[in-house]
Amino acid sequence: MNQWCVKQSIMSEPNPNTREIDGLLQAWSDGDQQVEAQLIELMYPHIHRIAHFQIKSSSASALQTTELVNEAFIRISDQKSVDWQNKDHFLAIAAKVIRRVIVDHYRSELSQKRGGLEQHVTLEKVSDLIENAQANELNWLELDAMLLELSEIDAEAARVVEYKVFGGMTIPEMAHVMQVSPSTVSRNWQFARSWLLMQFK
Amino acid sequence: MDLTPADWQQVKTLFNELIELPAEQIPAALAARCAQHPHLKAALESMVETHLSSTDQTITPQQSAASTLLDQAGLKAGDRFARYQIIRAIGSGGMGQVYLAQRDDEVVQQVAIKVLNKHSLDAQGLARFDAERRILASLEHPNIARLIDAGTEGDQSYYVMEYVDGMPIDQYCQEHRLSLPERLRLFGQICQAVAFAHSNLIVHRDLKPGNILVTAQGEVKLLDFGIAKPLKTLPGTEQVHETLVGTTALTPQYAAPEQINGQGITVSCDVYVLGLLLFRLLTDQHAFELEGKTWGEIERVINEQLPTLPSRLLRRLPAPKPGWQHKLKGDLDAIVSHALKKEPEQRYLGVRELAADIDHYLNNEPLQIKQSQTAYRLKKQLRKHWLPVSALTAIFVVLAASSALIWNQSQTIAEERDKALVEKQVAEEVTTFLVDTFKSADPTETLGTQVTAGDILKQGVNQLQQQAPSPAVKNRLLTALAEVYLNLSSFDEAESLANQVSDTSHLNRRDAISLVQVRAQSMSERGHIKPALDLLESVVFQTAEKDRQYFRIMNLKINLIRGLDRFEEAKQMALDLKDEAEQLYGADSFFYAIQLRQYASRTRDFENRQPTINYYREVIGVLESLSPNPEPLELLKTKRMLMIELTGNLQYDEALALSAELEQDYLQVFEPNHVIFAKLYNSRGFAQMNSDRVEQSIDSFAKSREIYADKLGENSTNVAFTEINMAVNHLYELDNPQAAKELFELALAKFVNNSGKTNNYHYMNLPYATCLMKLNLWAEAKEAVMESLNYFLHRESKSELSIAFAHSLLAHVLVHEGDYLQAHELYSQSITRVIKNYGDTIHKLMIDQDVAIIAEQLGEAYRIEVPDFETLNQ
Incomplete structure (x- = not known):
């Protein structure tokens, strides 16, 4: 049952980026917004690779964001050498990276189709999308665009959606990263959720 | 509703207040708020309605507080969890913690509780959890620990299972x-x-x-x-x-x-x-x-x-x-x-x-x-050594074709059955033979030494000689093996196998064409260009499909035509073929990449290599993105071509790094004395020579020459190239014109002998003339320069640099003859030509050096100012 132990004992060589990522996460969680871009850049190739596997291996163009986050954490983190104080912050950055990877992927897929049939998002689908990020056949690009719009109205609410949908983060985790109370996160979520659903009426 | 962000913030506040009210109070409160803020009415109503009409499983702050507590603290002995009392922790895993516990309300029964770590609640997740629990509960089997209970506590899900007091099976057995x-x-x-x-x-x-x-x-x-x-x-x-x-x-x-x-x-x-x-x-x-x-x-x-x-x-x-x-x-x-x-x-x-x-x-x-294990293991093993195996594409094509024949046979109509049966038999024999060949090359059979493509092939050829299969089978296999050897640039072996094909009537069209291709290519490699082209053109190719074979034959043809100095024709063919490949297969295809490379080579320009370098990089990009790459050797080949261009472009360090990388790749595929290493060492020597690594460079050329002489014969054109390179080294770097002269003469004779006085001959004739001048053999030098200058001036595709170089050499001679004015005129022309047409290349520098010397002489003779490089440049 001790899966983590097994994994730790064989992962003796730290991922070369691990310490760097951990250090930057620390800076980021201390409020240094400058390092965010750097973090995203460091993590992008890892997550891109994992996502690539996922997309290749699944029949539909399904992406499982939670799986992505878990895999990314397992692969990027080195449990032995780094004390991951910053797991929540890791998840938050990972959410941003995953969003970017997904959007890049579907954008290139779309451009390959050369403007073929664009799938239309129904209310049902959006509801599905928000409640369950694992649903297949989401129009991720549309979600991305909607989030951009939302972030102009309410950046915090948009961040909550990003964290939840792309990073699978829980309310306490989001509260920790955003340094607000869980109930604030919850309110942001309620607002964002209804706002997003409303766009499709 | 065009609301500002500030308006939205207000909507948000009101919305959050509203939805926390008991459901029956919401409509009245909503109406009241809307009355207060008429401009927000539409948005607020819409938001609330959306909220109420969709099911919602969001956790409350209370629940998340509880889950945070549980997540962080874990459970200790004596704690209560659901209806169970924790006895002790048994273990923990990525998914959660496992505790030994007992129910405290009923019969004392020890159970294992697995508390799952992190998850956020959502409706579907819960539904699935329930569904899964039902299945697991139904899983009654004496050898499966029973699921007793499952549920959620706070936002934590848990399973309760039969507690098994036992030992892991491996430990138990030991x-x-x-x-x-x-x-x-x-x-x-x-x-x-x-x-x-x-x-x-x-x-x-x-x-x-x-x-x-x-x-x-x-x-x-x-x-x-x-x-x-x-x-x-x-x-x-x-x-x-x-x-x-x-x-x-x-x-x-x-x-x-x-x-x-x-x-x-x-x-x-x-x-x-x-x-x-x-x-x-x-x-x-x-x-x-x-x-x-x-x-x-x-x-x-x-x-x-x-x-x-x-x-x-x-x-x-x-x-x-x-x-x-x-x-x-x-x-x-x-x-x-x-x-x-x-x-x-x-x-x-x-x-x-x-x-x-x-x-x-x-x-x-x-x-x-x-x-069926051996064949399987073998295939696996071969796949691991992707490079050696990729060299054997032709064999796999035969194997696949044979299997396809067997399959097709079952669909042929009755009249053709007899014919098909013969084909089937041939196909089966071929398949068996190839499988046996691979089997004997199985690394586990050969004590784990790494298998190279060469090993497998040698085994194949030996077996072919020993087994003496029917002529049909034998001829088909000989052709396949010859093609593979050709791919590996082992021309002797390829030719010798091709010559053993006794009767071409057994061959199908594809194999027959392969055979011609093998022969033409190995002729061409030996420098017999005209006969090779004649042979190729003597066969009418009715290639319906534009497949790999079609492109290979066409490329061979282009190379031969170019070898005969028909540059424009070769260039046009290359362009057409590139466009054809792009149309048929797209710009990210293997065929397009190869044809782009061909086109880049044909439009290659010694004086401005940057476009070619860019093309090659593009080709490498396409080839590297192919998965799987149908012919990885082509990638290596492109890298080598890039390396040569980089050298020509004065990027020596990059070129040498690429050459080291290539050597490692090659060693996986080829024996160390394979002709491919001769090519590599020659290119490397050139880069070393030009970057003042003279000792290393001589060593590289010597290694290259040795392999060429051994594999292609003392008189082959490639040996001539290495000799030229050594000569240049002696001439410019070691200041030993006598040694250089001998090498030049050996090499030039080979050029003439193998393909007449073509581009290569004249290009090399110019440094030879320089060499003669240094030895004070002015008459011979002048003859050589005039001969080649004449060639370059009348060649259909002008090489401005070669003309400039020839002019500057002729000027040298004229200075020696005392005709300073004419010399000066030629120099000015030469320099202008260089500056007008080309960037900062090594050739320009070479001429620059010559100019400096001549300028000195001219100055002494006439005391006139010779314009220097900088002034001309403006």
Whole structure:
């Protein structure tokens, strides 16, 4: 049952980026917004690779964001050498990276189709999308665009959606990263959720 | 509703206040708020309505507070959780903690509680959790730990299972010194339990000794069924085997390749893992040594490495169990290997089939699976050495074509049956032959030494001579082998095999064309360009498909035409072919990449290499993005061409780095005295020479010449090229014109002999003239310069640099003859030509140097100012 132990004992060589990522996460969680871009850049190739596997291996163009986050954490983190104080912050950055990877992927897929049939998002689908990020056949690009719009109205609410949908983060985790109370996160979520659903009426 | 962000903030506040009210109060409160803020009315109403009309499972702050507490603290002895009292923690895993507990309200019964870690509540997740729980509850089997209860507490889900007081199976077998049949019977029990679960659409996914306990009574119990996966991604009940994708916290030692790769999980996954377990029970060792490896290495091992056969592993152990090795050899080795195949579809169909073969073994009956293992292992092994194997494309084409024939035969109509039967027989013989060839090159048969393409081929040729198959089979194989040798640039072997093809009437059209191609190409490599082109053009190609063969033949033709100095024609053909490839296959295709490379080579310009370099980089980009790359050797070839261009472009360090990389790649495919190394060393020597690494450079050229002379003959054009390079080295770097002269003359004679006085001859004739001047042989020098200047001036495609170079040399001669004015005129022309047309190339620098010397002489003779480089440049 001790899966983590097994994994730790064989992962003796730290991922070369691990310490760097951990250090930057620390800076980021201390409020240094400058390092965010750097973090995203460091993590992008890892997550891109994992996502690539996922997309290749699944029949539909399904992406499982939670799986992505878990895999990314397992692969990027080195449990032995780094004390991951910053797991929540890791998840938050990972959410941003995953969003970017997904959007890049579907954008290139779309451009390959050369403007073929664009799938239309129904209310049902959006509801599905928000409640369950694992649903297949989401129009991720549309979600991305909607989030951009939302972030102009309410950046915090948009961040909550990003964290939840792309990073699978829980309310306490989001509260920790955003340094607000869980109930604030919850309110942001309620607002964002209804706002997003409303766009499709 | 055009609201500002500030308006939206107000909507947000109002919205959040409203939805926290009891449902029956909302409408009235909403109306009141809307009356207060008329401009927000539409947005607010819409938001609230949306909220109320959609089901909502968002957790409340209270719940998340509770879950935070549980997540962080864990449970201690005496704590209460749901209806259970915790006795102690048993273990923890990626998915959660496991506790020994007992129910405190009813009968005292010890249970194991697994509390799942993190998940956020969502409606579907909960529905699935319920569905999954029902399935698990129905999973009643004597060898499966029963699910007693499951539920959620706060936002934590948990399972309650029968508590099994036992020992992991591998430990149990070792401590009790179980015999082989005893172990196999235990394993059989496990298989039955897993098969039972499969028939209920449940895949375990985390089978490992730690989850398979043996009780004091010797009873096997499987734990943790179906719950190794976080709830959030647990599937609906209907398609368990289809929807389980990805892994989270797996145990690499007991993971199948598809788990590692995050691919779909099927029953095959359990088959594989049971294979690993069987391996463990048979040998007390792990199938793969993963200790101390990084995640990347583990991935590689699990994806690529075949496990040692159990019997072989036992042989290597310091204290093997007496007699076991003998018992494992054969059937048990075969069962393990079959279960451990990398591709899920190649393994046992299901666990029942695996269990059946175990039974067969115990009852001394023949196995279901036959010993198709060797071919399989071989194929796998070959795949690992992608470079050597990729060199054998032609063989695989024959193999595939043969299989296709067999298949087609079943569809042919009756009249053609006889003909088809002959073909079928040929095809089968060919297949058998090739399989045998590969088998004998199996590295496990050859004591693990690395197999190269050459080894396999040699084996193939030997076998062909010994077995004396029917003429039809023999001719087809000779052609295939010749083509492979040609791909590997082994022209002697290719030609000799091609010459052994006695009767071309047996060959199909494709093979017949291959044969012509082999002959033409090996002629061309020896510098017999005209005859090669004649041969190629003597055959009418009715190639309907624009396939690999078509493009190869066309490329060969272009190269030959260009070799005859028909530059414009070659360039046009290359352009047409590139466009054709792009139209047919697209700009990211293999064929387009190859044709772009051809076009880049044909439009290549010694004086401005940047466009060619850019093209080559593009080609490399396309080839590298192909997966799988149909012919990796083409990638290496492109890299080598890039290396040459980089050298020409004065980027020596990049070129030398690329050459070192290439040498390593080549060593995987070719024997160290293969002609390809001659090409590489020659290019490398050139880069070294130009970057003042004179000693190393001479060494490289000498190595190159030795291989060329050995492989292509003392008089081959390629030997001439290395001689030219050595001569240039002697002339410019070592200041030994006498040695240079001898080498130049050897080389030039070879050029003339092999292809007449073509571009290559004249291009090399110019440095030769320089050499003659240094030796004060002015008459000969003038003759040489005039000859080549004449050639360059009248050539259909002008090489401005060559003309400039020739002019400057002629000026030298004129200075020597005292005709300073004419010399000055030529120099000015020469310099202007260079500056006008080209950038900062090595040639310009060379001429620059000459100019400086002449300017000095001119200045002395006439005391006139010679414009220097800088002024001319403006």
